[in-house]
Amino acid sequence: MDDGGRVLATQRDDHGVKSVAQGGYPAELAALRHQFGHLPAIAAGMVGSSLGWQDAGYVGAPAELATLAGALTRIEGADFAIVPGVSLAEGHRADVMRGEEVQVLGANLAGLAPRTAIYCQPGTHTKWITVEDGRLTDFTTMMTGEIFALLRDHSILAEMMRGAVADGPLFREGLLRATSAQSILSELFGVRAAVLLGRLSRDDAAAMLSGLLIGSDVVARQIADETIYILADPALGSLYAAAVETLGGHATLIDSHAAFVAGIHHIWELQR
Template identity: 60%
Template structure:
């Protein structure tokens, strides 16, 4: 099938996405599967790579995400923020024998905070490179571990990871709220009530127990508990980014229901959500990095 020039991989923890790319950065084909790093033993990566090349052609590969972590194939050490695309390209791990390049992640270490990310930096820098977002911007990348990323002059200067999605999943499946959070989560009165309760809450754990108490005492319908709990968590997450109550413009790298929820939260807390196509941003970022590495 090889009409392409290279393969680009977004190789995450649970999922993997492959893109067949033309030399000018156009995407020719794509596929997604559940062969994330948790599903692949270290000794299995050569076979995984061979299978991808059997499908798309004997092409060089550039990959980002957890494949470069200590749980992946080969570790590509983090690059400390502040960093731009050129800094990431200079630190890329190139495996010449496999014609396989791994983009490093980004680390943050200050007197008070430590944080890391892998893969999200490609989307952020790609959005800037492609003109999908300005060089000075605040990005939000909702997911299991939501990322807030700040860029200045096209460089990642700071970021924060919020375990919002993972906390909701843990509350839904374990503990006192398990069995109460099976309802749908969508923007509506219950979700908005949760946003108001969670935004700026210094007593987040108290607010979460109120989900149960509210249902037991008839204050809230059982079918609304999940939306209310999600609102509390997302409200606390988004609210943490507002200095003096003003969050400003947020470039939202997401789609689907989760993007809708975060857009609603950002607007409810006085900000403006600008949606950015996360797939287009990743492709722009990975192609820019490949050009810099080449």
């Protein structure tokens, strides 16, 4: 990025926290600098977790970009800084995030959503985040994506989960069933029973399962008449947008990459 926050070059790869060997981060950074030049670097997300390069800790909510900038962890001799995560400890509730805070506060800063807004960041661990006047004040994590992956790959449903997941009649039916289910757990097994009894095609089972899980996720947020700003890739974002609209809310998709760029650049500017 240049001094004004304009992106000059981008590289994407699969070198996430689970694929970098212990002690391998200096080599990863060196490879990037070999390509882009010896520039100072700043990172957010799981690189700052106990599984990453160095644990960057957490700042407590409420938090804003200045809070994050004031609590960076610096890797000695590497000209490399890591943004802390955000934690929430309130009564019986305990929650944490890493990386999502930069996107959400960046979206807020860049005017991609109002200063006070509700965000949804779908993924392995979906985040529902409240920002009030530019401050991240509350959030909840739902293990929606991880549960879907576990059921798809390792449960009794696995043999039936090879169909595509896309917005359509079966996905929408799953959404609606989630609103009236006495138990989401019984509805999940009901997907298997419906296939065995010939009431549901194997090709449609994954879409139904996804609808049930995403529907239960959205229903729990009680989003009636609320506008939800969704930060996600187009495929997953469209599923959550459909869920929000079907279940009584209003959905607005936001460019998650533009949001991150705005947030990380502002943090860099604040700490210089």
